[in-house]
Amino acid sequence: MKQNLALYRKYRPQTFSEIVNQERVVKTLTGALSQDKTSHAYLFVGPKGTGKTTMARLLAKSLNCENRKAGEFEPCNKCSSCQQIDKNQAVDLIEIDAASNRGIDDIREIKENAQFTPNQSKYKVFIIDESHQLTKGAANALLKILEEPPAHVVFILATTEPEKMIPTIVSRCQKFYFKNLPVSLIQKRLAKILKAESIKHEDGALTLIAQNSQGSLRNAETLLEEAISFAITEDKEKITKEGVKDLVGLVEIKAIGKLIDFIFDDEIKKALSFLDEIIEEGSKPEEIGRNIINYLRKILLLQIKADLDNIDLLDFTDEEKKALQERAQNYSVQDLQKNIDLFLAAQKQITISPIGQLPLELAIVKSIKG
DSSP: OOOOHHHHHHOOOOSSSOOOOOOOHHHHHHHHHHHOOOSSSSEOOOOSSSSHHHHHHHHHHEEEEEEEETTTOOOSSSSHHHHHHHHHHTEEEEEETTTTTTSHHHHHHHHHHHHHHHSSSEEEEEEETGGGGHHHHHHHHHHHHSSSSSSTEEEEEEESSSGSOOHHHHHHHEEOOOOOOOOHHHHHHHHHHHEEEEOEEEETHHHHHHEEEOOOOHHHHHHHHHHHHHHTTTTTTOHHHHHHHHHOOOOHHHHHHHHHHHHHHTHHHHHHHHHHHHHTTOOHHHHHHHHHHHHHHHHHHHHHHGGGGGGGOHHHHHHHHHHHHHHHHHOOOOOHHHHHHHHHHHHHTTOOOOSSSHHHHHHHHHSSSO
């Protein structure tokens, strides 16, 4: 029976060379593997969808690869150990979601399991995702294992919120920080997937998906999968930009910039009319509000730091970066602060408003310079 895998699982990197935008993490881990100087505990920190679990599985695969020779670091992906991990059948790779298995009894079970030698592999590897969600008792129990781990055990903890973990656990682990991905890299990855799937796409469709993935490759791949399903349902020959917008109500950054120009020029009628136009095209009010706040914040930061390199612009194309610089020269800090406050307040009201776009309309009206 053919297994239908989600795209992010089907195209999960199988070697360290396939990992993008995490060069420092890859270089350090592969160096340790090639020198046989790996640790018994790791902590992977970073936003969701940036490859923490993928890297953890790669590390586990390399550690237990039957064909990896001294001085090498890549898994062979051919031996029984590698293939079992790829098929999620490896008994010596234990993956735990601490969001749902967070109690002290769950960690005690891990402790008991850790005492036994691996069934088939060199190491028994435990991957604990969302590790910051462990209860205090469970965290203390885990700490005891980390302080005196069996030689055949490796722990890989992953978290989006390291500040919520007890410091003693953090201190027992080698820490690695994962970065969000820029639009350009996400676009290339999505294009590669579509080529492998023999699916055509319209110019701009992948840009729109990448810009609205918040730097997360997993988010982008999930959105792409929805776009593929939508195109098939609508009997389309390729993924279109309009199809993507209709599907999930995504917003173009260029459109947000135009709307902001109307607001700062006191072109209230044009701003309200353009807002209606964006919403009629399928963009959701909450997405519009989020993007307005994000755009205004970037302009404010650019005015303060005066350097594009010091600002997170992963979701901006080169053309949009240039437009951002121009707006930073035209808007005052006072007006930026005022409008950020207005749209932050509007964003809180959108979900409870009987008319979703009404809070945005009121924010636009209130933005008129007095």
